[in-house]
Amino acid sequence: MTSIVDQVEDWLTDAGSLLDRRVRLGVTGLSRAGKTVFIASMVHHLLHPNRLKLLSVLAEGRFDAAMLQPMPGGSVPRFPYEAVLRDLTGTANQAPRWPDGTRAVSELRLSIRFRSPLAFGLERPNTLHLDIVDYPGEWLLDLPLLSLNYADWSRQAVAQAHRGGRQVLSAEWLALAQSMPADAAGDEPAIAHTAAAFRAYLQAARNAPQRYSMLQPGRFLLPGEMAGAPALTFFPLPDAADNAPRGTLARLMADRFESYKREIAAPFFDHHLKRIDRQVVLVDMLEHLAAGPESLTDLKTAIDGTLGAFRHGESSWLSLLFGKRISRVLFAATKADHLPAADHQGLAGLLDALVGDTSRRLSYAGARIHSEAIAALRVTRETTIETPSGRWPGIAGLPLDSDRVEEVLPGALPLTLEAVTGSDQFAPVAFRPRPGDIRQDQGPASLRMDRALEFLLGDALG
């Protein structure tokens, strides 16, 4: 039997927890940017905080402990931290590997107990609940759709399909779409056929050597449980008019587009991403730099469009009324360990240049912006490579496509975006974790994760 005293104590504890700080961190990144590994590394780092040298809460000895907590509300699966970690550390009969691509939304709450400094060297115990959400990066590209209507999107998508290397990939779908009159009623099998061609074009563009990023709608690439639903059976029409009359193909497509927005894109954004107050934008610059200028232009479009959907700015008491704003945004060029350290600043500089317009806009809105070249997990080491032309700083690691450790010179990193040619001058090699790189019982080796976390969470842990 609980006594009244216990009851009162419980209430007081609950009331006290209302004062806890909460940060909802949006880990934003297109598919293959490294969101899952970033989240796993962040959680692993905070649970085993022996390597975050630059996180001031740790350096000042104010950190007590971090714990994984069940997420309040039970409708979203938990982020499979343990499974991802098992992939990364490897097991007795399974070599370490990168986790598979994310196929569904998951969330995780990490609670951090720490002490806040007060005046005169005194400290106050405090708690930060860090809510993190992981989701397929493909779906992120649905966000720019929310502010478009069908006709606008069609024009945009068709124009895009004619550009550069996409032309070849989109030829079949465009031919099919052009053969269907927009102002006549369409028949369902033909629509399904063309929609399938459209989806095939998106898939092909994703795997093309140019590594296209701007692939909408996202669910066409990763439908989840929605595969085959009418809301996923549409495509852009070359001559879609605004306000097409009822009964025409254009009208049908527009209706399906709207229902896609209403029933898929908007709920995803509202439930998982709308309330974030910190954001890290992960960008795999290396892949796109190696793929060439077209790939970078496409990436820029995708990032600019995606970030436009969020609300950035300084948080104030008004946010209590009108919802939170994102007050800090970190642009992170991931996989920096795939380059020698001398190139890291250059890599971050290229990312700066790529997101320059967006970051100016966010800064103007009042958000704090920072960019950094990071490696959530470091799987290479620095080395010097002797060649007939001299000694060069290189890296050594286990390439994805090899079974033995290799020494690698990735080549000359372009100094500016304009200098990116996509030629074989610069050819970074993809690495994978070796056994022992990541261990269950201690913080992983990483590059600048502490700087990243200090920027994102430093003030919340103050």
Add this chain to the structure above:
Amino acid sequence: MSQAEHPNTASGPRPFRRAAAGQSGQEPGEAPARPHARRAAPDPDIYREGGSKANQQDAATVQATGLSAASTRTSWTWRFLLAGLALGATALAARLVDNAIASATSGSALGLLTAGALGLLGLALACLIVGEFVSLARLRNRSRIRTMVDQAGSTRDDAQAEKALAALTALHAKRPDLAWSLAQYQEAAADIPDAADKLIVYERLVLGPLDEACVAEIRTIARRAAVLTAFAPNPILDAVFVLWLNLSAIRRVAHMQGLRPGAAASWALLRRTILAMVAAGGMEALGDMMPAAVAGSIVRTVARRVGEGAVNGILTIRIGVAALEATRPMPFAARERPSVTALARQTVGS
């Protein structure tokens, strides 16, 4: 071999990979020296939020008031005065030496003895002068390293930070009491790719324990000053005690920071300390009310002498912290400058 055609492309090694064991892979092409990519300095302040704004301003003011080179310039009046004195002393010495040489050349036993004594005296004098120069140079070196660290911290220039780190480790490598801290730093530095960040960690891991030790020493001396003032039989004696304790606080801090200042260096150090105190004083306008508040309340409750003791104790803390700032080879950036107010509270307020 084709090289970078575009002017903006860094020319460098061509992509290359080989098995780490050393089997030869394909050979990379010929490549000229490769310029390092650089980007504009990012916001360096994000890691300094721990230190309050006031502290950064403190540091700035200390710079501005010229703890460094600018302040070491002496006015011409002083120079002439010193030159005059030196000339007088030389004349006097020359006479003495003349006499001594006269007796030494006479060949008597006394003469030899005098010659020996003169030689030793000369040697001692030379040692003293060299020692003074060395300790002055060390003090200057501190300022130089501090400026270097400060610049490297704000520009985040890797090369400069690397240089500052080398200077710092050279300064601390020979101290057995810092061996443990240095080992910890070396271990931590392995995880950090940027030299500017290594400086932050260096300050926390190596200078941190040193700061703590200095602060503990300052507090002990301050407590002594407070007690002595409270029990000193007369005001003149009290003033002498406090002056001596304050000077010893400066000396102790300098010793703990690895400086052994001679006469000239002590003088220079005293001036730097006072400058640092003046600079900090402006920032601690609020703290200024502290002695009054602490002393005032005690005056009302206990006695006037005890109140005065508290005031003197706080003065010693202030001087000690200023001396720490003047002798520290890094500016207070990652670590906060010890707050005089908080220290005063802990030491004499309670």
